[in-house]
Amino acid sequence: MKEISEEERKWLERLAEPVAELKHIALDIEVYNPKGVMPQPENPEYPIFIISLCGSDGLKKVLVYNLRGDIKEEDIEFDKFEVEVFEDEISLIRRALDIIRDYPILITFNGDSFDLPYILARSKRLGFMEVGDYIERGKNEFRISWGIHIDLYKFFKNVSIKTYAFSGAYDVISLGSIARALINKDKKELPGYFDDLPMKDIIEYGYNDAEITLELTQFNDNLVMKLIVIISRISNMTIDDVTRLSVSNWIRNRIFYLHRIKNYLIPRPDEIREKKWVRHFQPVTKGKKYVGALVIDPKPGIHFNVVVVDFASLYPSILKEYNISYETVNCPHKECMSNLVPETTTWICSRKKGLISEFAGIIRDIRVNVFKRLSKDENIPKAQREFYGVIQRALKVIINALYGVIGADTFQFYYLPAAEAVTLYGRYVIKKAIEKADEMGLEVIYGDTDSLFIKNPDVEKLDNLVTYIKDRYRLQLEIDKIYKYTVLSSRKKNYFGITDNGIVDIKGLMGKKSNTPPYIRDIFYQILDKLRTVEDIGQFKVVKNDIIKIINEAESKLISKDIPLEELVITVTLSKKTDQYTKTTPQHVKAARMLERALGIKLQPGHMIRIIKTKNSEGVAPIELVKSLDQVDSKKYIELLHSTLEQILEVLEIKVNRRRKIATIDENRMSLDKFFKF
Numbered sequence: 001m002k003e004i005s006e007e008e009r010k011w012l013e014r015l016a017e018p019v020a021e022l023k024h025i026a027l028d029i030e031v032y033n034p035k036g037v038m039p040q041p042e043n044p045e046y047p048i049f050i051i052s053l054c055g056s057d058g059l060k061k062v063l064v065y066n067l068r069g070d071i072k073e074e075d076i077e078f079d080k081f082e083v084e085v086f087e088d089e090i091s092l093i094r095r096a097l098d099i100i101r102d103y104p105i106l107i108t109f110n111g112d113s114f115d116l117p118y119i120l121a122r123s124k125r126l127g128f129m130e131v132g133d134y135i136e137r138g139k140n141e142f143r144i145s146w147g148i149h150i151d152l153y154k155f156f157k158n159v160s161i162k163t164y165a166f167s168g169a170y171d172v173i174s175l176g177s178i179a180r181a182l183i184n185k186d187k188k189e190l191p192g193y194f195d196d197l198p199m200k201d202i203i204e205y206g207y208n209d210a211e212i213t214l215e216l217t218q219f220n221d222n223l224v225m226k227l228i229v230i231i232s233r234i235s236n237m238t239i240d241d242v243t244r245l246s247v248s249n250w251i252r253n254r255i256f257y258l259h260r261i262k263n264y265l266i267p268r269p270d271e272i273r274e275k276k277w278v279r280h281f282q283p284v285t286k287g288k289k290y291v292g293a294l295v296i297d298p299k300p301g302i303h304f305n306v307v308v309v310d311f312a313s314l315y316p317s318i319l320k321e322y323n324i325s326y327e328t329v330n331c332p333h334k335e336c337m338s339n340l341v342p343e344t345t346t347w348i349c350s351r352k353k354g355l356i357s358e359f360a361g362i363i364r365d366i367r368v369n370v371f372k373r374l375s376k377d378e379n380i381p382k383a384q385r386e387f388y389g390v391i392q393r394a395l396k397v398i399i400n401a402l403y404g405v406i407g408a409d410t411f412q413f414y415y416l417p418a419a420e421a422v423t424l425y426g427r428y429v430i431k432k433a434i435e436k437a438d439e440m441g442l443e444v445i446y447g448d449t450d451s452l453f454i455k456n457p458d459v460e461k462l463d464n465l466v467t468y469i470k471d472r473y474r475l476q477l478e479i480d481k482i483y484k485y486t487v488l489s490s491r492k493k494n495y496f497g498i499t500d501n502g503i504v505d506i507k508g509l510m511g512k513k514s515n516t517p518p519y520i521r522d523i524f525y526q527i528l529d530k531l532r533t534v535e536d537i538g539q540f541k542v543v544k545n546d547i548i549k550i551i552n553e554a555e556s557k558l559i560s561k562d563i564p565l566e567e568l569v570i571t572v573t574l575s576k577k578t579d580q581y582t583k584t585t586p587q588h589v590k591a592a593r594m595l596e597r598a599l600g601i602k603l604q605p606g607h608m609i610r611i612i613k614t615k616n617s618e619g620v621a622p623i624e625l626v627k628s629l630d631q632v633d634s635k636k637y638i639e640l641l642h643s644t645l646e647q648i649l650e651v652l653e654i655k656v657n658r659r660r661k662i663a664t665i666d667e668n669r670m671s672l673d674k675f676f677k678f
């Protein structure tokens, strides 16, 4: 391993310190509400009757208030957990508080907006005022007096956690969806309302939620708890804050700290704005404040053996290598004014190291040079290696978010010329890399932001390019992936490729969306499977015809309605109550209202409504109310099929004829012969 600096050593010690096993307990409450009406903490009229608890020490308990008076011996016999029955609600709540008080950390899913405020409000309504010694209302959260309350809903909702720590594995922020994606478990759903169900079923359901909540903290050797602790070490923030605030706050807090240890004054945002504030290039994308990344025109057609090289952590590397920070860009020193960002009048300090630059550098270096390496080192015991993997992942969350954070005008240290300088350097080096590649005889067929697609490259030339860029621009080019073949369309950001290990990459990947009906998703994957088999241009032509056949068959089936209803369901989550949609009424809300009317109930936010596109005046109905396949609107499904496949078809030059509903090769745009000549 290469030499590390004193500062890096401090970071290493801080981050690599083992994370203590944090004793914690998951809590979930059930409120006895008639007909699925959502209980409101603001008006806690319904009784709490089940409190389920699952501890990291193995405690498994369900506390039940026998409010119907119908609990029998056999209702409370479970192998997995113990049940305690109470004859009044206050005793139930009191017992739960006594148990959780033994745990320094309380885990909930939605505890800030439901479980804790409901317990607090309900207890007060019942005259159990001691509850205030346990649960306290914060600004946007609910805290416990003796320890830490972590609301996993807020943690998993954090965009950076979702995207970078879990690679977007879950989509909807609900206990069910996250459990399915991360621990491969299904949340139990109740088959009806509490009124109609036997107590035994309700108890089991309550327990299941608490169990899943606990497991979300425990899978992969307590990954989530460790991630939280590591991020709190990086950001210098308390665990409560880490789990509730965004990555921008984490970074801001760390930068504050950097100011303090260097004895710098922390500027106010308006003080930063008083500096030279020039924008050199107009943004192309609406809503952006400065110019975006460079995307070069693709060479359309099919290309075999394409190597994609990309700049490792391009923007953080630029921040580090080019000393970009709010205070080093357009600094007050005369002698720095000649150190200009290419094609601008922005200059960068050559006397002092910038705070954000330093932060970016350290995070990047310890991640890549230390923890990424250690996490793959076979000589290190597995558990330790995996721990280093968690640290690596936490650092990745920060490093990937950093550029977005400094480029947002809500960030405390936002300085437009600094953010613009990062993008401009990015554009500059990628242009230079392409020029050099051309000069060396490497064929660049596409480039986007930080990556270059190079066709059939000579290995030695590629090595030389990497060395050149490293020496000249202090940036690292790496092989990201190799495509067996890739098909580029004439549009930017619109291509697909099959990697050497058979993975299909599609820019945008429409068919993967969770609200695509199963039948159409299946067609999408059938097409991908076909594309995966292609080894040469001859096969490609054959496969293209196969794909047209698949589409034609799918269309015929949709027209003749030869598909089970379940296969046509589109699942959408209600994000608000149906009466809170006032301006517009999306289709799924129309369906939800129909269901509410038919069943005489109110659906709650988070409810997954399953809709079918139908020929009635609303154009939609919940599957529960669709009596026969005749009601299905085939035309709408064919449109959905086409829009799902749009990108693939466009790249493959397959045109769907809306009137005849038959897929053909697009003659108007380019003949096949011409298409294969490149």
Ligand SMILES: [Zn+2]
Pocket (backbone or CB within 6 Å): 331, 332, 333, 336, 348, 349, 350, 351, 352
């Ligand atoms: Zn300077």
